[in-house]
Amino acid sequence: MNLSKVFRVAGREFASTAMTKGFIIGALVMPAAIGALMPLIIVLTMSAQPPADTGTVYVLDRSADVTGTLSDRLAPENVEARWQERFEKVKDVTKRMLPSGQEGTLDQGIANAKSIIRYPNFRVIPAGSDTDIDELKEEMQAQVAAEGKARGDIETVLAIIEIDADATQKVNEDEGYGGFQVFLRPKLNDETIGEIRDGVKWSIRQRRYENAGINRTQVLEISEVSERDSQEITAEGEKKAASEFTNFIIPIVSLVLLLIASMTGGQYLLTTTVEEKSNRVVEVILSACSPMELMTGKILGQMFVGLSLLVVYSWLGIFALIYMERQDLVSLSTIVLIFVFFILAYFMFASLMAAIGSAVNEMREAQSLMTPVILLMMLPYFFFMPVIRAPNSMLSTVTSFIPPISPFIMIMRVASNDPPPVWQTGLVILVNAVAVVIFLWLAAKVFRVGLLMFGKPPNVRTLIKWIRMA
Template sequence: MNKVLVVARNEYLIAITSKAFLIGLFMMPVFMGGAIVVQLLTRDQVDLSERKLAVVDKTGRIYQTIEKSAAHRNEQEIFTEEDGNKKQTQAKFLIEEFKVEDGSSDRFDIELARRVKEGELFAYAVIDANVLDAAQPGQVSYYTQTPSYQTLLNWLRGVVNGEVKRIHIEEMQLSPESVAALTQQIPVKQFGLVEKDADGQVKEAKEENRILTFAVPFAGLMLMFMMIMSVAPAMLNNVLEEKMQKISEFLVSSITPFQLMLGKLLGSVAVGLTLSAIYLSATFALAYSYGYGDAVRPELYVWFVFYLFVALVIFGSIFSAIGAACSEIRDAQSLMTPVMLLVIIPMFCMGPILDSPSSTFSKVISLFPPATPMLMFVRIAIPPGPASWEIVLSTILVVAFALACVWAAGKVFRIGVLSQGQAPSFAKLISWVFTK
């Protein structure tokens, strides 16, 4: 065991004293912060060119409102004030009425389509004559060659529906008070649960911060993913490099290949935990300074460290076995691809699990050992968390799987680290696992 620790210590010291570690340490938040800054900067980079809309109103009763709403919007709603300066943030909508004679069989839409193609119009809309028929309402058809721009369509939808509703209310001759009562919106707020402490004191339920509720599991998942991606492939490169530089043979004359792999694994896991500790401390300090110090339950830190440790052991051992089995980085990359899928699976499952953490899908996928560390953490982080039996069962499964990975990787490492030439196939790797 002492020699394992010697290797682990050496790996750890080499990694954390390298320039790459320091650069990575600072670059990760810089990139993430940079991404946010870029989003903020580009948020205001909106195309402000005017959008001209032709409206064919077959009811003859809605166009006026559309025109007035556009004028109001163009004057009042598309500006923000910064330091007393008015700044336009959205495009103006210019509305034009296109009249069609009743009963005309002319294809007026050919003409409108031509104008859209030539850039004279941005879009045109046709309001069916029966949109005001409550029994069988018609529709509004919106035509454009730029379907990705949804702002004009959404605005038109709101204006037309509002006007249709107003006309119906007017025809029903309801009083303004009745209309207000009918259209009143009641706020619905989300709370946690009322709790009773040991002294019998009732603690009132706190209003849930929806953003915070999802931010913690999401941030934890992303951090764990980044740590795996930083540590596991680096282990592969490290093992492969030692093999290519013929250092491995010298090392395995002093220690067994299994001890060597285990030492490297522990050293790399320690690097991942150190990185995480730095990021978690910095995040906590930042959250604390903004009054969100208690946003993360203390036990979540423990779960995060535990799951990160297990994840790094699983993927670190698999990647180091691949590194030992190959003699060239190109071969390693092709063997790495299926393993990368295992790392990415939890990212694909994140959406459904955040949406419904107690669904059957969430329960089953979080018991799949390679996905357990990331997904179980997400489920635990979303109140009220999974049932105790799920946590116990998933912990037993994932720890057993991690130990099996280390054992199998040790077997592959033992044979692979001295092998030369073409990389083995997956079938060959599996046969190495069961070679005496």
């Protein structure tokens, strides 16, 4: 094999795929742009919030016990105070997650949120216990039908609350407490509805505590158990324990990175191969280099396409982790293994693509042969949950040794919080290396025969015949 020809083919392959506007925009600029636009999108969705609801809430309190507490709870000044408190809490939590030196941005963000989020303004009107609820409902219905009342009008009936007679006092000791029901005007803000229901629940509970003679503050204090961040005592010393979230995120990101990089390269390989064949340029090229040189060059060229994607995306991921000061979540060995497994997975996938591309006359015919390959590539997704839950179970271990899905399963195990022993990783790499050689060898046979075959699109049986023939 003439290496300079191989590299020449690889160079053209890479240039014609990766150095095009479409690729740079689609694969590199778009994700970056989406990332940059994310805050803008959030601001836009938030600013699209409807104005705050203002209006009347009727309370039909059959227990004649809750109205006072509820009126107080829903009073405008108390609603506002609770929202302010909520903002402060969000600010505290966020501050702990952000790296130091970002308080200015945080204050700005909270101020923005305060100006955007509108909490409702209620007027609570107690209805006499002998009021017919249907009358209230009819009033609300008439208002909704007339559409006359604007959102800002305090006369607008927002809700009717019906509280059961036994909501706060048991009538019969053997049975539970009664409850309540809310009738809402359509299209209210989520904040308004939440405020009303939580208000009723809170007030009913408050009355139950008081009637039972229990100190609510005391109950809250008793139920609150504080816990500091868990630590793992490792051989190297104490370190922050991985949370449910981090257990998940690193393996799935590694898997997706691997899949995207190897599938992108493979897909492009299929397209360019089919193109060369349907263009009939392939025979011109074959007069200058052998089919093996052509195939090797093309596979290498597209490998660099996938590799450049992998480098850019993994660099972005590492950057994000550094920004969140959680670079401890991935180890250098995981990153190195992502690249190793990429090469192995890509070569197997690319062999299949090269074989298919050389066998068909046009993209349309490739579809039927592609289906099994795509299904194969979907398999790692199905194994995601069981593998993450138990990275060293029998299922995880066995599937991680079966090419061509082996690299995808193995990267999840390696990136999990319970990585497999090093000898397994080494053995998996060895098994895959052998598989790569077999895949390439078979693909080369189909490639040699297929390239100059025009006419009836082949099926799998024909492909096997070609393998025997070559």
